[in-house]
Amino acid sequence: EDKVVQSPLSLVVHEGDTVTLNCSYEVTNFRSLLWYKQEKKAPTFLFMLTSSGIEKKSGRLSSILDKKELFSILNITATQTGDSAVYLCAVLGGPLVFGKGTRLSVIA
């Protein structure tokens, strides 16, 4: 059975801090790993990773995949209160499988 494990489950940081969110997975026929940000409603797409070692970057967010060790990290630098959300990692093998998410709270 495909499995996605995220850590930590929750995290509280101060504005300006840098955070690293972790995602490990076990999946047959790996195709891609995706990161989503979910605030109050719909998850919004952040990154899709298919190749090891290639960093994807968007502003203060970046992510990288290690297909040998079966994990990915999502980094957020200079955090802002608007970064507060649940960050979901999902892996595509068969149907998309989501992890339980990391709830990030950024306090001023």
Add this chain to the structure above:
Amino acid sequence: DTEVTQTPKHLVMGMTNKKSLKCEQHMGHRAMYWYKQKAKKPPELMFVYSYEKLSINESVPSRFSPECPNSSLLNLHLHALQPEDSALYLCASSQDRQGANTGELFFGEGSRLTVL
């Protein structure tokens, strides 16, 4: 703004009611999905439609009945629901079925369902 539109945003229904959730996208996507999300849990896949045909049903009870009238629309018909069915129901679409592409889903904002 999301390009996947869901209505209604909120729905309260009794256990004997019949209601429907609607989802619409105009991105030319050929795969559409229903997910159920309970509080503080990740989304759970319910149904996948690919080219207007049901391709995945994740053992969902028959009180949930999906329908895909055309490539832009996806409905979820609800009948005789239970209070534990209360959740956020998310619709999503992708260019084609997840198994054929790399899984970039576009989610709607969801319909929050409360069953009394």
